Amino acid sequence: MTVRLARGTSTRALVSYLRAADEAGTRRPDVLAVLTERFALPFDDARLAMDRVAGGVVRAASGNPANEPDPVKDPLAWTSYRIELGLPVDDDVVGPSAKERASAEALLERARRGKPTRGTKDVAVALEVARLAVASQETGRTRFQLLLEAATSLSVAAEACIKRLGRRPCAPEGSQEWVDGVALAEAARQVTASFAAGPDAQLEERGLGLVGRIVTRLLGQSHAFVGRAMIESARCIQRNGDPDRAATFVEPVLDDFEPLLDQFQDDAPFDEYVIALEHLLAAAELIIEVRGSSTEIEGLRDRTMQVLARASRAESRYGTC
Numbered sequence: 324m325t326v327r328l329a330r331g332t333s334t335r336a337l338v339s340y341l342r343a344a345d346e347a348g349t350r351r352p353d354v355l356a357v358l359t360e361r362f363a364l365p366f367d368d369a370r371l372a373m374d375r376v377a378g379g380v381v382r383a384a385s386g387n388p389a390n391e392p393d394p395v396k397d398p399l400a401w402t403s404y405r406i407e408l409g410l411p412v413d414d415d416v417v418g419p420s421a422k423e424r425a426s427a428e429a430l431l432e433r434a435r436r437g438k439p440t441r442g443t444k445d446v447a448v449a450l451e452v453a454r455l456a457v458a459s460q461e462t463g464r465t466r467f468q469l470l471l472e473a474a475t476s477l478s479v480a481a482e483a484c485i486k487r488l489g490r491r492p493c494a495p496e497g498s499q500e501w502v503d504g505v506a507l508a509e510a511a512r513q514v515t516a517s518f519a520a521g522p523d524a525q526l527e528e529r530g531l532g533l534v535g536r537i538v539t540r541l542l543g544q545s546h547a548f549v550g551r552a553m554i555e556s557a558r559c560i561q562r563n564g565d566p567d568r569a570a571t572f573v574e575p576v577l578d579d580f581e582p583l584l585d586q587f588q589d590d591a592p593f594d595e596y597v598i599a600l601e602h603l604l605a606a607a608e609l610i611i612e613v614r615g616s617s618t619e620i621e622g623l624r625d626r627t628m629q630v631l632a633r634a635s636r637a638e639s640r641y642g643t644c
Contacts, residue, residue: 325396325398326364326368326371326372326399326497327363327497327498327499327501327502328362328363328364328502329361329362329363329502329505329506330417330418330419330446330447330450330502330503330506331416331417331418331419331450332361332362332363332416333414333415333416333417334398334399334402334415335402335406335412335413335414335415335416336362336414336416337358337362337372337376337399338376338379338399338402338403338406339406340357340362341354341358341372341373341376341403342376342380342403342406342407344357345377350638351594351638352594352597352598352638354373355369355594355595358372358373359505359547359595360505360509363501363502363505363506364497365496365497365501365545366545366547366594366595367496368496368497370594372399375397375399375400375403376399376400376402376403377403378392378400378403379392379399379400379401379402379403379404379405379406379407380403380404380407382400382404383403383404383405383407383408384407390404391404392404419447419448419450419451420447423445423447423448423451424451426443426445426448426451427448427451427452427455428455430442430443430448430452430472430476431452431455431456431459431469431472433472434465434468434469434471434472435461435465435468435469437468440471440472440475440476441472441475441476442472442475442476442478442479442480443476443479443480444479444480444483445480446480446483446484446503446506446507448476448480449473449476449477449479449480449507449510450477450480450506450507450510452472452473452476452477453473453476453477453510453511453513453514454510455469455473456469456470456472456473456514456517457470457473457513457514457517466517467521470514470517470518473510473514474511474514474515474518474530474533477507477510477511477514477533477537478533478536480503480507481504481507481533481536481537481540481541484500484503484504484507484541485540485541487500488500488540488541492543492544493539493540493541493542493543493544494541494542496544496545500541501541501542503541504537504538504540504541504542505542505548507537507541508534508537508538508541508542508548508552511530511533511534511537512530512531512534512555514530515527515530515531515533515534518530524562524563525563527559527563528556528559528560528563531552531555531556531559532556534552534555534556535552535553535556538551538552539552545595546579546580546583546595546596546598546599546602547595547598547599547602549579550576550580550598550599550601550602550603550606551598551602553572553573553575553576553602553606554573554576554602554605554606554609556572557569557570557572557573557606557609558609560572561609561613566612566613567613567614569609569613570609570610570613570614573605573606573609573610574606574610576602576603576606577603577606577607577610577623580599580600580602580603580606581603581623583596583599583600583603584600584603584623584626584627584630587600587630587633588630590633591630591633591634591636591637592630592631592633592634593634593637596634597631597634600627600630600631600634601631603623603627604624604627604628604631607620607623607624607627608624611624
């Protein structure tokens with residue numbers, strides 16, 4: 324099994340994380356969060372990765388060299404197999420090139436001089452701009468300009484990814500646009516968190532709006548990703564003093580996510596569906612908090628809680644990752 328990983332990560336890093344998580348008894352939801360966000364795996368690929376890494380350990384334990392996995396066809400199992408046996412494995416991490424780092428530094432230097440933001444269509448450069456801007460120890464107006472250039476770069480790079488989709492509504496799972504969408508959204512969250520520490524509360528809302536644009540257009544088939552972005556924005560709007568607009572903002576979550584309750588009327592939801600239903604519950608509770616209770620919204624909330632309770636019981640039976 325081969326998978327496309329986020330920029331700056333590697334097969335070895337993925338396998339090492341999964342082995343450490345297994346030894347520590349890390350909860351499955353926490354493992355999946357790392358696999359789907361840090362490594363940008365779709366949920367199906369994340370489940371397969373967990374299986375293949377465990378398979379490599381089993382093969383190593385057999386003591387039979389003939390059981391060594393194929394490094395081309397099954398690099399995750401092969402890497403896991405070799406690590407288990409204490410054999411060397413090259414790290415295939417690919418970070419930004421010297422040219423990409425130089426381009427990022429040039430954009431930030433323009434920002435320091437107070438030049439208008441420019442942005443970049445290159446995802447690797449945009450991510451490096453964001454990383455450097457967030458990590459910067461500069462303060463005041465200079466830091467603001469750096470963060471503004473980071474947000475602009477992420478936005479321009481995201482729009483270039485969206486344009487490459489053509490008429491497709493969102494990126495195919497596991498494609499380069501999907502992987503880059505996950506990374507761009509996470510970088511936008513980090514920039515937004517830095518904005519949130521400043522005096523202008525509206526900057527946080529605008530930053531989360533950028534996260535939402537990236538998620539809905541590149542990762543829009545994932546209820547888990549979309550739900551998180553919607554709830555984050557709504558809570559920001561509520562904090563900024565407009566609770567009714569926050570409640571209106573999450574109404575689409577009710578409409579789009581409620582069919583999941585019918586899908587899991589008898590069976591327990593799992594993994595990404597649990598996450599999606601948690602966002603549905605959060606949306607219902609926000610609306611109740613702002614507008615008060617109604618028979619319809621209470622019924623939706625109670626159904627969601629019942630389905631999530633089945634998922635919790637199932638997780639208790641099946642344990643960790």
